[in-house]
Amino acid sequence: MNPASDVLVVGAGVVGSAIAYFATLEGLSVTVLERGLPASGTSSACEGNILVSDKEPGPELELTKYSLGVWKQDLAEHADLWEFEGKGGIIVASRESSLASLNRLTAAQRSYGVDARELSTHQLRDLEPNISPGALGAAYYPEDSQVQPMLAAAQLLRMARANGARFFPNTKVAGFLNDGGKVTGVRTSAGNFAAGAVANATGTWAADLAALAGANVPVKPRRGFVMVTEPLPPMIHHKVYAAEYVDNVGSSDAGLQSSPVVEGTPAGSILIGSSRERVGFDGTVSVPALRAMAENATELFPFLNKVKILRHYHGFRPYCPDHLPVIGHDERAPGLWHASGHEGAGIGLSVGTGKLMAQALAGKEPDLSLAPFAPHRFGGFQSGSTTIQEACA
């Protein structure tokens, strides 16, 4: 048996790494188990936006505002490690109907304390000179920010290790240890690990891990493609996307949806995202997705027409049917905790999630109520502790 710890974090994506770091700050002993290397899951197949702009008022927006505060205040001195940039976001409407929805959204967000400013086409052109002449109006969100997600995950993990956390890469969790219906650790390829609490931070694979403890956590993959252009001098200054994107984020449709999300990166290449479709873990290239993304991006920024893409990649967002993450203790399987299902916002939400989880794991009242994210909202109490797989002796 490996040494026991207070908290065992399964998954070293951005969420698991954030939990590990903040748990060490709470004085807990922490072990992180990862089947691959740091950020080898969705955290290295995404973009690094921290957006308040695409959130409707509700618990997810609350969590976003909280998490943004953690990025900006708690982690201020480390901002350069993950290339934190408060570049601001702009939502552009190119149709009368979407302009009307955009205005409704900004009004609602403002009443929730979000800094959302309407832009005239004139002001829009001042901020983004290369925007399409077809833009009818826009909203500007100075709080929208971005990080380099792989570095965020790996650096948070490094900081956790510097505080004493142990890290086991290439270690896959294959089952749980239990004692009288309580989860007391995990079984892995590298032996058993005992812990006071096990945090499932396996992102898009969270349902599989939860199932090993008999708990239903209905996280499913929602595929997204991102295209990367050749490096260019700065042509796009903010994170710019189309008003239609906000509808897509909240959609539960399994079919392909694509609307432009365009941003420059410090390295000069432009990231063009992103499609959303539910096709399981199918990694084959989708011609319709690439074409739709190209169509939408060139509609927003006509100059992109002549720009070359060097590559594209895809990832699988951890998607929950009600579009809310799963965060907190699982009463159906005592000792098991969850922090997954952040869908297309897990980078932005990671550090807030990590800090709140750490507070709760340390037995404190978290700064923000985790009730809306409770794992047992999916029901299934009856299949709880009694079906936890027996540990191999």
Place this chain on the structure above:
Amino acid sequence: MSSSQHYDVAIIGAGPAGLAAAATAAERGARVVCIDANDQPGGQFWRHRPEDTHPEDDGSLHHDWKTYLRLRAGFDAAAAVGSLCFYPGRQVWMAQREDNGFTLRTTASAQAGRAAPGPQTVRATQLVVCAGGYDRQLPVPGWDLPGVMAAGGIQAFIKANGMLPGKRFVVAGTGPFLLPVAANIAEAGGAVAAVCESADLTGWFPHLATAARVPAKALEGTEYAKSFLKHRIPYRTRTVVTEVLGSDRVQAVRTAKVDSHGRTVQGSERLIEDVDAVGFGWGFTAQMELPVALGAETRVDDDGSLVGVVDSQQHSSVPGLYLAGEVSGVGGAALAVVEGVIAGRAAAASTAAQSSAAESSAADVRLARKAGTYRAFARAMHLAHPVPAGWQDWLRPETTVCRCEEVTAGDIAAAKEHLCATDARTMKSMTRTGMGWCQGKVCGFAVSCLAGTEGASAESLRSVAKRPVSVPVTLSELLTLEDEQVLETTTDH
């Protein structure tokens, strides 16, 4: 909606393997399409001056030009009767497998001399990938100075332009392919200050028996020896270039001897001055992005290169996908030709209405035996010319490893130590190695070695070879992509 052309067999590449595959498949009745990024057939080995402006190329810079002319005659004859369609100057940037075969997306090639017309989409029942390879590079202090090239780059420059990219050269690395490069330089009127071969050629002795069974190769060897004598080219074995020196371009190189473990010998350093061009070649990397994108099974060969797994018919693990030439194992032009013939025959046979099994079996045996002989020779060559184990010792923290993104050896070491970046994929995420223009073609092997603990892992090499867009393509080209599915977007919400 789609108006693309459908063929029995598509061949990517018109080098030794592709030419042979195309001519063979067409001769055996298949409707064939062949696509090559270059303006004219020949590939790396038989690259020659533009045929329209220099129709007289007599092959004097080439070996085995007779074979080229024979293959070319078959290729041209098939094109003349319409059983072969050749699209030069076009690159396949994406390949996909669908229910009834393969869909290839092509774009005008960046390296071709003129914008070449051709179909954007090509469909075929069988696909033979003969995409060849390129010189493997290792970083060394100063290798980013102007005047440093890949050995094959120097050769391609001479063959394509009929002139030299410098005056006084050092050619360094390992393998017999350094010899023709040096010979080409000398024959074109350049000076070769030295050829630095890291291997100790006694490594060949245990394998001479196999090598001797390849008479053409031996003959080639003596031809180079003659050329070396005639041009007084110093050939130094167990010697490596540990640094390229110069202020704004190459001026000199520092060399050192290596011991039998591939480590540099203290005190053996020498300076070679008045050098204005250096060519490096550390064996080859096969151009694997298309086979990898199509899901073909791969393996790490004796030379440390990632190559495709094939059966005796050059058939890969993907139904209908054949691999020939460097993509199924680096082994030189003669092997590439034999593999192309085998793949061309097999691909044509699997599309033909009735198979002519009985008639072909004797020929099959002959071809298989020939391929086996060449492969044994290639294996002997790989074992005799390893990448020296001590190459990482030449690096300094400030030595650039990824030139596109300017990532240094120090950056890589730090990410490995502090961020657990112990494979090439994670290294790319943490340091941007391989994210620039060349998408890791140049630094991929070196980064795989530097990130790993025991050399380049298969997993690292596979991640480096993963390039779903095999050549850059404009967004406007994506806009016109055809497909047969009905497209649904939410743009009109």
